[in-house]
Amino acid sequence: MEHSLTRPSEVVRTEALGRDIYRLTLVAPQIAEDARPGQFVMVQTAAGKDPLLRRPFSIHQIAGNGTVQILLKVVGRGTRLLAETKQGDFISVFGPLGKGFSIPKAGQNICMVGGGMGIAPLLFLGKWILRSGFDGKLIALLGARCGDEITTLKEDFIHLGLHPMIATDDGSAGHHGLVTDLMPRNMTPDEEWLVLTCGPYPMMRGVAKICKQKNWSCQVSMETMMACGMGACLGCAISKPNDLHSYQHVCKDGPVFEMSDIVWR
């Protein structure tokens, strides 16, 4: 067994994509080979013992040359350290982990809805769907704080042949408002849609609400604190909807769930 854990991955490229948003390209051939869209990796952020735990990041892109990309926003100490990584540094990464999106071959149109760092897995997902021989409609709706932080990502989607619709909180690009506002405008009401979404909980709750009304199916990618990422610590529990005192685990049963498996409050 040859694991990415055997030795740390080299950082071959670092990009700053707007305020506090960074993209790292890592050499990790086995992860690149095994990854499915919606899966994640566990990344060590410090050489020492503080911060102690790894941090989960969605797989943002993979490339044939054995590289894997993660997209990250600085929100605390671990992400700050990762943002300071320089080309040529080595960081320890393992994965791919978790259950990704399930993509049908045909019969449905697909709408990807991403908000903030939730956009990360959607680029990989879009590419995967397009390459899978999927024959329906595929659209992408992306939400961000401001235009700046979405410019490069938008280009990457365009590069795929997808023309994402944009919503920003400050109106500096695309629609001034919520990404969910874009759904009715872009999704033909009389067709069958599968919505695949990743982003902040309130955004996904909004997406799920619309999907329920329209009777569209919807898969959501959840976030929790994680210690192990592999089903061992039981730290990433979230309630099951039928019984609030019965739990499922985001790292193993997810991070992607059917919307009906989630408690929306």
Added chain:
Amino acid sequence: MEHSLTRPSEVVRTEALGRDIYRLTLVAPQIAEDARPGQFVMVQTAAGKDPLLRRPFSIHQIAGNGTVQILLKVVGRGTRLLAETKQGDFISVFGPLGKGFSIPKAGQNICMVGGGMGIAPLLFLGKWILRSGFDGKLIALLGARCGDEITTLKEDFIHLGLHPMIATDDGSAGHHGLVTDLMPRNMTPDEEWLVLTCGPYPMMRGVAKICKQKNWSCQVSMETMMACGMGACLGCAISKPNDLHSYQHVCKDGPVFEMSDIVWR
């Protein structure tokens, strides 16, 4: 009060001086102004909380442009992190701390004896003595594991106008053997000498033994674990020779002591 603590010091130069030996040049004008030879600084090695404590380093050189140099050998986690520092990084340093060497104006010849990283303070010390208007003989005897690790340092002494005698453990430069072997050969027995020494305890014990025999005065620079470096934690205690259960503190009463104030065992 403007302290070096107010903001971290920029690393403006890093040099690798042989296997595991590094020299950092830091911008720290107040330290550069206040420093006396034999004093030390406390250096933070990590951005996080691990390693937690600062590490003490002798002031190796100061320059008129407000820079301070430290010379360090990688022996553990803290020094490893410092060795990985790159130009443009910032590290937090405070000092100068402790009691340095006391240098007479006249009447004695001075012999500096350094071993390993104990050479660090002697370059500063040599320069200081030469500039102080001292009119006796001044010689430097330096010990190292191998020639490689002493090449640059030797040149720096030569640059000062001092021609240090070298001893190496492996014989790859100078005398093959102990630096103490160089003492009888280079120190005129019928003159009065002041020996100023810094290095591993066994080496300094050897130096002190010779000095006692010859009735030379001798100041030694001691090392201990330190938490605060400023006399507050009482962690850096060493026994006083008259009463083994009575202690003095290396960071405050030293690091430089009269050899008679040290227990040699």
Added chain:
Amino acid sequence: MAIEQPDLRVKIGGLTLRNPVMTASGTFGYGEEFASYVNLHRLGAVVVKGISLKPRPGNPPPRIVETPCGMLNAIGLENVGADRFLTEKLPYLTKAKATVVVNVLGDSIDDYQNLAAKLDGTPGIGALEINISCPNVKKGGVAFGTDPLMAEKVTAAVRKATTLPLIVKLTPNVTDIATIAKAVEAGGADAVSLINTLLGMAIDSKTRRPKLANVVGGLSGPAVKPVALRMVWQVAKAVKIPVVGIGGISNAEDAIEFLIAGATAIEIGTANFVNPRVTEEILVGITEYLEENQLESIQELIGSLVI
């Protein structure tokens, strides 16, 4: 000079372990989770997540929070229960040729005793580890492990119910852990393991709420190592049965320190999350240490502290 491979075997009651490297309960799932990272049969033993008679859902989230060089957990002993453990989890471990230690927990002495009886004689179980840090429901929620009398009682009850080797796992949240260790020794334990987690807490200064839904949780990881090492040393001096050292072990050097302090074996917990292969790496490191120091057997290392 060719050196024989050092002898790493250690004994706990009637059970001989290949080597002293075990996993700590609750940090290694039911073993299968780590199968692609670790050769389970190479480990001294796999200690599985704590099992109760009936399945338990565990506590509401958030259940974990990182702390300086450590973490707090309030998993709340979520587990599949004894029946599903035996039918769904144990067979995999048996097939993988792992030495299995089952960590057991209960709310009352009866619970412990019934569970031990149920597991007794099951092929594939090497030993039981009794977690007495659980709150005793009948005694108002005070942990069994904080009172020597209760600790001895629960041990003696389980001792009667099973012939399996019995490791009793001690809580560090006590004034005098050596007294508790002596009590469970008197109760018939074959070994003690320590430490379980230190009770801790974290608060979010923005919301002014506890960071764990359960308010308090158990501290583990490198932060607790000095406390764990001290307790292992104290207990190893106080009892004649083997001591299993646990707490903040992240590498071979840490493990060796526990062995020197008097531990016959060690368990690795939180470090599995940071590096899923750490157990095998520690095994390699211990072997190298013995070779470098020309020790023929791990026995020469155990309790070799020079004072």
Added chain:
Amino acid sequence: MAIEQPDLRVKIGGLTLRNPVMTASGTFGYGEEFASYVNLHRLGAVVVKGISLKPRPGNPPPRIVETPCGMLNAIGLENVGADRFLTEKLPYLTKAKATVVVNVLGDSIDDYQNLAAKLDGTPGIGALEINISCPNVKKGGVAFGTDPLMAEKVTAAVRKATTLPLIVKLTPNVTDIATIAKAVEAGGADAVSLINTLLGMAIDSKTRRPKLANVVGGLSGPAVKPVALRMVWQVAKAVKIPVVGIGGISNAEDAIEFLIAGATAIEIGTANFVNPRVTEEILVGITEYLEENQLESIQELIGSLVI
């Protein structure tokens, strides 16, 4: 909108502190050591290194060792003794207009009582902090602070000997710290402070010797913060007197968490070694937090945990 500077004053017995930021005994020397880094008179109080009746040399070296996110110390209560403290150390603090709390220690109840009597009425002393973690020489070296009866007795004895506000400093190495806190409250303490250090140990795997000459030492620093915070929360619920929170506080956020948990004031220890200016920085940080959250007084923050 101009906001008034928030009111930071807190009371401990009859003593009003400018603000809740104190230094922890043994980590701030006798104050003077930090005079070039901190304006001593701006702090809530300077708690000096523990003082005994007679000078003490302390333990042989090595006395300190670093641990993950923490350190162990076995200083052994080295101090200049009461006489030299009064003549050589206190005058500087008085001149610097610092509020001074004297940490006192002894081997017997008489020791504590005599020392308290000696310090009573000395101008420039604001309060006493009684360190009951010391081993009780007469009772075979068990710490006063681990037994509620002994803890109450020593508190009551000191209470009789002085009119100064009395803070009793508790050890965390106990099963139930709230019971000890209630005992010293009953004994007449005006406040409790906690935690002192957790007992720990470190071993050098190369030499197989303890890293501290004293074998065991006290763990402090960020590593212990979760344990300290939990104990402060438990004690604040159990007693009516003010609680002073100590343990691993390194920045304003940490300090605020202790205040939210119920601490009336906080002491900063090991962090002084890492950043000698940390106490004043924490003071600034607390003030900013109050302003940002539009709290007019620190009282609104103390014990404001939402569960």
